[in-house]
Amino acid sequence: FFSLLLFMLSHSWLRRWSRFRTCRAFLRALTTESEALHSKVVADVGAKAWNLHFKEGQVFTDDLAFANGVEDGATPLFRILDIEGNVVNPACMPDLSRDQCRKLMEGMVRSNMMDIVLYDAQRQGRVSFHLTQFGEEGVITGTAAALNFTDMVYAQYREAGVLLYRDYPIKDMLAQCMGTVKDKGKARQMPIHYGSPEYHFQTVSSPLATQLPQAAGAGYAFRLEGQDRIVCCFFGEGAASEGDTHAGMNFASTLGCQTLFVCRNNGFAISTPATEQYKGDGIYGRGLGYGMRCLRVDGNDIMACYVAVQKARALILQHKAPVLIEAMTYRGGHHSTSDDSTRYRSKGEMDFWLQNLSPIRRFAKFCERNGYWDKEDSERCRQETRAQIITALEDAEAQPKWPVDSLFDDVYEQMPYHLQKQKAELLEHTKHFGSEYPSLGPSAEQ
């Protein structure tokens, strides 16, 4: 036993043990070194091949943890005013004069009044279609106010307030809705599909989200031209499900476009609630994935919308990169005059939003408290707008429609021979059968 003990404590065993320990330490050192090298190589590949920059963070993780955009909780809404119009965020309060605040109020009230009158006009059969902005006046007018007049707007269709804020003539809007000869769009599109180069407002088209990649292209052109202008592109949370939204935001981000994406998340796409539209952290969460600066804002707080867009505009021009703003609102009206939204949501729910969370009411309280605006101003603004729209409506009803031969113009820049032939055929046909077609008004019938 003693001899065995002696043997075990003998020099050779100790040496072996110590060599073993050295070897382990060496191996550990070796492993650490190669791991560091490995991490560095992967980080380099990450930057070059994958366009991923790990920065200070770790390159690898030992946690088998799947991320979840729902359980982590939603990103909060940026706001300045509370629902009673009190400034709860004075640090971000913009330095707006009395007149500027009045202009914001007027913008929202006029937009609201126009919707009321045109909605009724549609119900009376005087215009064929209308789409209101009830509940979303804050984000629309606030964005319009923070943009420069020459910033190009790509709208979806629920943004007529931008044109009103830019003092687009109401008679021109009515000419479009009624399809008269005064409509510069030549009465080819449905009502509310406005457009005007002078007011830097691209003509609205019905297919949803097609404007997003276009806005990216326009923003790219602005960057190459070195312009101090941005493109502002509106869309709803429903349109955000279209492939074009993905393409537009990804292109804008990778190609460096001077484009601002403003998503009006109003909870509904016609009857489809947002719960059936997406699962993650709204549209905001996607913007992050595209590598854009993103902000979620209280869309019923016009101050917050104004400040957000103003800041976004500066960031876009500074970094030559797009920005996404998700404005949380609530669609206060039906989707359109062809929709009765009480079939899929309660009237009480709509009324609650409109009465308690209305962007107009909230900002009016703020303005009244500061002596910028009072109830009489609201009433006067409403009556004036109403009178202007009724006059424009009556004028438009007295106007002739575009003559029938204009149907063939603008398909191409110049009319190709086959369209010339078809136009001649139609004009010849109406010579004989003209009485069987509707009248287009006095000047059109020659």
Added chain:
Amino acid sequence: RSRLFLRSSRRRNCTTLALFFFAPQHPPSSLMMKSLVRAVAQARPSPFGPARAGARRTQSAVHQTPEPVDESIRHLNGVHTNFLGAINSALDNAMARDPKVCIFGEDVAFGGVFRATSLLLEKYGKDRCFNTPLAEQGIAGFAIGMAAMGWKPVAEIQFADYIFPAFDQIVNEASKYRFRSGGQFNCGGMVIRSPCGAVGHGGLYHSQSVESYFAHVPGIVTVMPSSPADAKGLLLACIESPDPCVFFEPKALYRVAQEDVNPDYYTLPLGKGRIVTEGSDVTLVGWGGQVHVMAKACERAKQQLGISCELIDLRTIVPWDQDLVEASVRKTGRLIVSHEENVTGGFGAEICSAVAESCFLHLQAPPKRVCGYDTPFPLIHEKYYLPSEPKVFEAIRDAVNY
């Protein structure tokens, strides 16, 4: 090559096609060469539309008032060039001439999977020749947006088979942009160019001809050239055109078709066809790669049966040169239209019915279509699927014997 494979995961086959089957050492088909050289030699000046070197066009490129044109401008100071070289030369000329011409699409920055955009990045910078993310609807929409701001984007869709994701942007947006705004806005500066047609082994998604989908869309100009000199002149006309254009390039011709091409800036009139060979017995109408197949069939009909065929290269699908085709049919009394696309709803139907309507009393045989079958484009049966030379020859024989 390995770098290429890494970069184009989804389009690996395309890169393979481009690098292995269109490699410069790939010998051109002598038959195709002969027919092409002959076709060019016999081409007579078209009586329609102007073709001016270096002249800014004031008129719409779509509708030209007839004026004498000397299309020999295509070959002036000619440099022997293949189809790809002519496309590259057109893009180079356009970018040098107008700082608002931009080239973009998938993989165009390194020269393109077919090398059509070689050296443009080096010459004009990464802002004007750049890669986009892999999304066709984005490419088309981006082009519309740039064009609406007054730029002249030339967007590439890597294969015509993949233009369908952009169909909505082209059909609902680009084509209607001017009309729906009452002429207040337009995206006429844009051109979409895309390789199309059979290539021997392209299967379903590297072979399609899709021109008739676009022929049904008012507001866009659809063009498909058949020779290098035509390709250059027509592409430059598309870039200059105030209307959005879709420009299809038969990829089988990329390295096979070669001729002398004017190295300077010149345009050819859009909407004007070209008589490739004059004849008196049968009128044949085709476009793109099919023109060469038909030229061979015409030659065989002449050799074996003594039939004189008049072959017309339509060049522009919409608006098509109806006057030229009708004048020819009035002379010959017989019409054969041939295209690679499947027969039902193909553009041949439009030509045949238009001619039946306008030349009814001149027809001595029913207008005939020789086209692809109404199947998806096959792989191993490609030779059987295509409207081959014997099929066209048979149709010529039957038309004369009717």
